[in-house]
Amino acid sequence: MASNSVCQIPESRIIQLARIISESVAKIDEALSEQGLEPLSFDDGAPAGYLPSEVSGGVRDAVIDATAELHDLLLEPLHLIKAYSGSNNSVCMQAIARYGIASMVPPGDQMMSFADIGKRTGLGEQMAARLLRHAMTMRVFREPEPGLVAHTKASRLLASPEMTAWMRIGTEEMWPAATKMLDALEKWPGSQEPNETAYSLSQNSMQSIYETIGSNPEKSARFAWAMAVWATRPDYSPSHVINGYDWAALGNQNSHNHLIKVVDVGGARGHVAAALAQRFPNLDVLVQDMEMVVAGAAAALPEQHLVRAGRVRFEAHDLFAAQTTSSAVGADVFFFRWILHNWADKHCVATLRAQIPALKPGARILVMDTCMPEPGVDYYLGEKGEDVVKTRAIPLWMERDLRSEDLNMGAIFNSRERTLREWKALFTEADPAFVLGAVTKPEGSALTVMEVMWLPSSN
Structure with missing residues (x-):
């Protein structure tokens, strides 16, 4: 007797991708319509801001990855390679x-x-x-x-001065350095020095990028303008510093003294420090950076009431110098926001060890920095506990951007972006008394918050 069952043909990948795109785009369009927002457009008059949070996460990621995969599937291999190597x-x-x-x-x-x-x-x-x-x-x-x-x-x-500066840095500083990266690796194999880089070769100099910028007022001004672009990005907003860590709880843990001393190491002109002090009245923040960076910063800070109250202060400090000043010794938190990724492992270790003279038992090193995905897996969302960390699959478009940034850090600084395991190894190398605790990636943030406890008794 013949069977009436019909053998189902597996759905092809391009049909799967088309369905993902169709369903996800419908959700995005619905969300924009419900909020009364204009349809997406390339037009000059269209809003230049970021998508609302309802669609800026998983739904948008699904569309971007699916459209990219469909595009790549439809290209011949030679065209695919050419598309990704457009010099x-x-x-x-x-x-x-x-x-x-x-x-x-x-x-x-x-x-x-x-x-x-x-x-x-x-x-x-x-x-x-x-x-x-x-x-x-x-x-x-x-x-x-x-x-x-x-x-x-x-x-x-691109018409804004900040974006013009950002694009000039990218095309006239970063791009030439990228073309010299392999030459630098061959010339200085295994080097971790900031002046033995592709950037140094591209400038025909033995100076690091810091020395080059510091000795050239025009480049220094351009870099300052370019860095202002990052401050406008929601994923690098100071709000993630405020909301991504339980600063208020620090006062509860310090019952004898409700005033919490925070040292913002490499805190530039104090905009993050001011945001913290404004939000949490139990915090006093000392901003440390190079002398040329902090000069005049207190007078220029808009939140002058915080300066007058002594709740935001500034101090010239060398990142690698031992923390021995009375203003830093005994602080509760030493905060490094997007600082350590600029440096190779040996220099990060030196920086962490430089904090030890100022650390009291239970003090925290708070590192807010890029946390790379483990190969083929995820990026970290965070949870209490040393090794138990929730994860979520990273979109391919985001991983591609991170991998590109990682190579950029190598070409410019001889540094790298790190996975959580690599961060943990770095802290342990600096001193076994640095114990990694809570790890959190705030919603919408590009940076991960890593809490490192100074527990010398655990040796």
């Missing part, structure tokens, strides 16, 4: 930044001709058109009429 992509971006083209083009629906851009930049009409038409394939600028240039949302963003 010329930065040329047009470099031209836009170097000549300030984004600020030349008027906003809105107004337009500017290739001829005018070529004349003002000195590039000439033909080259201006070639460069900008390449940028247009990446949604930067558009050509609404032949020979005329108008803004997209992305090109309009």
Whole structure:
């Protein structure tokens, strides 16, 4: 007797991806509509902000990864390799930044001709058109009429001084260094020194990036402008410092003295310190950084009431010098936000050991930094306990960005981004009395909070 059952053909991967894209896009569109937000667009007038939290996590990640995978599946292997090794992509971006083209083009629906851009930049009409038409394939600028240039949302963003500086740093400092990375690895195998880097080779110098910037006022100003871009990103917001750690609980654990001393090591001009002191009245924060960084910082801080009350103070300090000043000795927390990833392991170990003279039993080293995913697995969300940590699969687009940043750190600083296991090994190498405790990745934050306890009795 013949069977009536029908053998089901497994769904192909491209159909699976199409379904993921369709379902996820519907959710995003619904969320935007419910909040009265404009549809997503490349137009100059479209909102340049980030998506609302309801769609900026898993749903958006699903669409980005699925569309990228579908795109890559449909390419021939040679085209796929070429797409990811486009060495010329930065040329047009470099031209836009170097000549300030984004600020030349008027906003809105107004337009500017290739001829005018070529004349003002000195590039000439033909080259201006070639460069900008390449940028247009990446949604930067558009050509609404032949020979005329108008803004997209992305090109309009590049018109700001901060973004211009950021793009110039990327194309004129980071990009040339990347091309020298293998040369540096061959010239200085195994080096951890900040002046034996691809960046040093690209500058034809034996100076580190810190020395190069410090001796060049123009580059120093450009780097300061560029770093301001990071402060505008929600995933690097100081709010994650405030909400990502239980600062209020520190007072409860210190019943004899409700005033908690925090040393913000490498705290720059004090914007994070001020945010902490403003939110938590039980915190006094000492900001330490290089003398040229903290000079005039107290007078320039908007929250002058915190300065007058002595709740935010500034002190010149060498990152590698022993913590022996009376203002730092006996502090409850030594806070390192996005500092240690700039340094190779040996220098991180030296920095951690430099804190020991100031540490009392039970003091905390609080490190807020990038935490890389373990290969093929996840990034860390956090939980109390030394080894028990919740995880969640990382989207491929985010991992690609992290892996790129890791190589960038190697080329520029001779440093690296680290996994949680590598962070833990680093703390133990510095001293076994550094015991990793709670690990937390605040929702929406690019950085992970690692609490390290100083427990000398545990040796």
